Amino acid sequence: MATIGDVARAAGVSLSTVSYVISGKRPISQPTRERVERAIRELAFHPHAGAQALASARSNVIALMVPFRPGINVAIIMEFVAGVVTAARAFDHDVLLLTQEDIQEIDRVAARSLADAVIVMDVESEDPRLPSLRALDRPAVLIGVPEDTSGLACVDLDFAAAGRLATRTLIDAGHRRVALIGASRERFERRANYAVRMRDGVVEQAARSGLEVHVLPCEPTYAGGVDAVDQLLAEDPGVTGLVVHNEAALAGVVDALDRAGRPVPAGMSVVAINAANIAEGLRHPVDSITVPGHDIGGIAVQMAMARLQQDSPGETRLVAPTLTPHGSVAPPR
Amino acid sequence: MATIGDVARAAGVSLSTVSYVISGKRPISQPTRERVERAIRELAFHPHAGAQALASARSNVIALMVPFRPGINVAIIMEFVAGVVTAARAFDHDVLLLTQEDIQEIDRVAARSLADAVIVMDVESEDPRLPSLRALDRPAVLIGVPEDTSGLACVDLDFAAAGRLATRTLIDAGHRRVALIGASRERFERRANYAVRMRDGVVEQAARSGLEVHVLPCEPTYAGGVDAVDQLLAEDPGVTGLVVHNEAALAGVVDALDRAGRPVPAGMSVVAINAANIAEGLRHPVDSITVPGHDIGGIAVQMAMARLQQDSPGETRLVAPTLTPHGSVAPPR
DNA sequence: TCCGTATATCGAAGCGCTTCGAAATCACCA
DNA sequence: TGGTGATTTCGAAGCGCTTCGATATACGGA
Incomplete structure (x- = not known):
């Protein structure tokens, strides 16, 4: 060599x-x-990477902490990861993979000067990693928005805007009774910020039109979707517009509507929030606000790089949602 | 510090x-x-990682090349990745993430002494990376089995055995007419080894009982599964046992059988090969041979570590399949 | 008592690069 | 023709660690 x-x-x-x-x-x-x-x-x-790192005090490596716990939305995770890796390479950096199992990994990687910066995915409202991240002596970027963002750099989809957009789409099509099939009850109870922000967006937009929203938590499974639809139609059969923010349950929702004689879109208009490439695999394609994972990953890298140049104050960047129609929204019959 | x-x-x-x-x-x-x-x-x-790497000529990092191209089975990829990271940490190594977009990444990472060993996922029969990997001056482990394995270290699920196991399960239940809904035509044409090995296993096992197998390629989508079932029932309505080796199409297959009046398992017995956590999300759960991604990832790391100690000859390790019943196999009516 | 051997620790060189201050070179003008 | 400043290149120190040979110490046997 x-x-x-x-x-x-x-x-x-x-x-x-x-x-x-x-x-x-x-x-x-x-x-x-x-x-x-x-x-x-x-x-x-x-x-030689090691020699360079030693002499220059820069490893040219970004650590990326990925959630591997079960039940996580794998497709979207992969998009984030791909976005981070692509962007990092564009900045001549490599990506080191950390799992979420061990909080200490962040400190280890920093203390060993293995990585210059850290990107952490799937951050929750009260994330146990926040103290470590605040105390870290190098840039950290969070994907997801915790309750208290002071001093932190965060980036995420603007879920409130997504909720508003989905709801507005239904209302503009003429729907007056709207429901949200959201994240699981457990997610809401842990105050997972994306679930809460999404719901608030939906509720707020509906309120602007003087409407109320029927909100149902939903287990992230096919069966969960079926159950949610059954419950919804039993309690509130007049609902004609549905926002689904639960990717794993979406197929169940669509199928259950079908079997209940309320097929999409004739019997029920549906807008979903999900990863790309999901909406097409359904029996009836569904209008989707896709989470731009690749973009968000890229922005996270940009933020990290900027903070490597000069330390910047805390900042939260929310990416605007866009909706891709697939013909699942029709006027109420 | x-x-x-x-x-x-x-x-x-x-x-x-x-x-x-x-x-x-x-x-x-x-x-x-x-x-x-x-x-x-x-x-x-x-x-200091860099200083250690410089002085010891060992970075304690494994490079992992992950396929990010669309259409790939994300769930199983994530399992592999998680398995690799977990095992690597157990050997006190970290994992550097490479994307498949650029073959040269392997050489760059090696030349810079960024990684001690390389693990490459999703290797195809005639993989363009094989020359680089053979020439590499450090251990390489392939997940997937190329046509010519000489001088290479490979690990994968034993797809032939999986095919035999799935088929035997159906035959033991009394089925005499069996079909395989397999990978896409494109996969077969590119001789994707897992698709071919799987098919051969199915055919071989059937042949042992004097049976022939109706093999249908299938697009990896919901609609692809529906189409395959329609075609199968049209051409060969006497089939009562089905092996499905196409995860993305599985839901479509199950639904189409349902609608055709051949519900699982009363009207059709089904065994599938897929990632974990897929079989449960279906309308009717399906007996599954799950790809043990986590284990395979761990084995890949073990093989790399062993080759870091002393260079070993080429070796292909095939992990035996196991079948988890979910009640989708019944005697033919 | 002295030597050989085994055990525990030290010292210095070197891994391959970056970076700072200084030296060398050049062009230009007085 | 010598001096000045700008431009380009060099040399050496140092980043933090590993590792080899050497030294120091202890112990048992003759």
Whole structure:
């Protein structure tokens, strides 16, 4: 494996000149630079990551903490991850994978100077990792918005806006009785921020039109969706517009509506919030606000990089939702 | 951030003694070791990863190349990843994430000494990465089995055995007409090894009982499953046992059988191969051979670690399948 | 008592890079 | 022609750790 010394010898310059050619931190004359670059190419030189990290106090690695606990929405997680990796590479950084099982991993990675910055996914309202993250001596970016964001950098979909958008779509189509099939009761009880913000958005938008919303928590399974529909139609058969914020239950919801003689969209208009590539796999495709996981992951990296340049104050960035129609919203009959 | 020098001073020993206490590569007397360990604890010392990598020529990092291309089975990917990370941490290694977009990433990571070993997921029969992997100057483990495994370390589910097991389950229940709804035509045409091996296992097991198998490729969507069932029932209504090796289509298959008056299991017995946590989300749960992604990921790490100790010859490890019944197999009516 | 052997610890070199200050070179003008 | 400042390159120190050979100490046997 060639070293920077080999390159220097081949190009007939000093070690430091090669280093400056690579980093661009000092001006190097055109001819010298060309000789060095040629030597680098010919020797297929790649700087030793450890040596670089040691000398420069920068690892060029971002740590990414991914939730692996069961029940998590895998598709969307993968999108985030892909977005983070892609963006990180664009900044010439690599991504180190951490699991959520052990909070201490954050500190270990920082203390060992393994990573320059940390991105944490799936942050909850009262996340146990918040103290560590606040105390961390390097940039941290949270995907998800905790209750108290002071001093933190956060990014997420604007779930309140998504709730409003979904609801407005139904109302604009003429629906006057609207329901929300949301996250599981457990999520609401733990005050999972996305679930709460979403619900508040739906309720608020409906209130603007003088409407009330029937809110049903729902287990994140096919059966959960079926149960929620059964319950809804029993308690409130006049509902004609439905917002579904529960990806795993969506198929069950659609099927149950079908079997109840309320097929989408003739018998029930539906708007869902979910990961991309879900809406198409259903018996009846559903208008969707997809979580732009790739974009959000990219923004998280940008925020981390910015904070690596200069430490910035806390900031929460909420990405605006967009709705993709699939013909599941029709006027009420 | 404390350095090993701080620890040495605090414990009143030399630098090298601290290093040997940490690595255990030379015997250190009990009292000395205790003093050093106390100093480490009190200073919260963590060795600098870059310095360690530089001095020891070992980064303690495994690179993991994950497929992010669309259409991939996300759930199972996540299981692999989780298995790899968990196992890696058990060996005191971290995991660096690479995407499949760029083959050169493997070489870059190796040349920079960023990773000690590489694990590559979703390897195809004629994978474009095979040359790089064969030429690599450090251990590589493939998840998936290419056509020519010479000199390579591979691990995967034993799909042929899975095919035999699924088929035997149906035959033992009394079924004499059996079909396979498999991967997409495109997968078969590209000779995706898992698709082919699975099919061969099914066909072989059936042949042992003197039976033939109706094999249908199937698009990996809900609609694909519906289409496959329609086609099957049209062409071969006498089929009573079905093996489904197409996770995304499974829901469509089950629903289509339902609507065709052939509900599972009364009208059709079904065994599926899929990721865990899929079978339960269906209208009718289905007997499943789940891909043990977590285990396979762990084995991949073990293989990499073993090859870090001493280079071993090529080896392919196939994990035996296990079937979890969910009541979707009944005697033919 | 002295030597050989085993055990425990030390010291220094070196891993491959970055970075700072200084040296060398050059152009230009007085 | 010498001096000045700007431009380009060099040299050496140092980042924090590992590891090899050497030293120091202890112990048992002759």
